[in-house]
Amino acid sequence: MLSNREGQRVPDVTFRVRKDSNWLSVTTDExxxxxxxxxxxxxxxxxPTCSSxxxxxxxxxxxxFKENGVDDIVCISVNDAFVMNEWAKDQKADEITFIPDGNGEFTDGMGMLVDKTDLGFGKRSWRYSMLVKDGVIEKMFIEPDEPGDPFKVSDAETMLRYINPDAQKPMCVTLFTKVGCPxxxxxxxxxxxxGLVYDEIVLGRDATMRSLRAAxxxxxVPQVFIDGRLIGGSEALEKHLSA
Structure with missing residues (x-):
């Protein structure tokens, strides 16, 4: 049975991680x-759900999260250090600390170790999130105990609503460009x-002109989307940012 550990300390565990081809020990205290x-x-x-x-x-x-007092974001999975390091590179998730719980000790101590031998996974972690302050669990969001891999409450937006329901989320900006275009x-x-972070889609490399016309x-070019709304070219962007 999945257990809610709010008000308790996190398990006292030492993780084995790899950094610059060296083995390191990282404790829960650290x-x-x-x-x-x-x-x-x-x-x-x-x-799939974890990566996408x-x-x-x-x-x-x-x-x-950091503007609202969070010092670090940690992703823990019952995988070895090599797998977690490669996944971190693949995800390009520089704001997250990936921790391998290779032996499942932390996950077991949390009461979240589950049997997924039917999928050939062996023992793995149930999906959950938690807010930890000075080693004490303040809040947990545990996915419902139902078949499959539910993903309903452990997401980032649910956690942000708990920490600060009025927090302003960053704008989502996508920019279609072409090499050499002034x-x-x-x-x-x-x-x-x-200071706006944006995703750049370069025509001829990431997409075609047909893709641009379809979108x-x-x-x-350029063509700019902000929060799902087409703004237009550079002049329209300037007007939008000045409004």
Missing amino acids: LFTGKTVIVFSLPGAFT THVPGYNDLAPV FCARAKSMLQER TGAST
């Missing part, structure tokens, strides 16, 4: 003492000057 830490745990590295949603969600909201360079400069109805 991870949690004197800090406010978000932990989210999941069934396995490179698995769980990790990206926390990585994207990391700046907002207007594209101007658009990027405007976004950078305002925006336009055939010129």
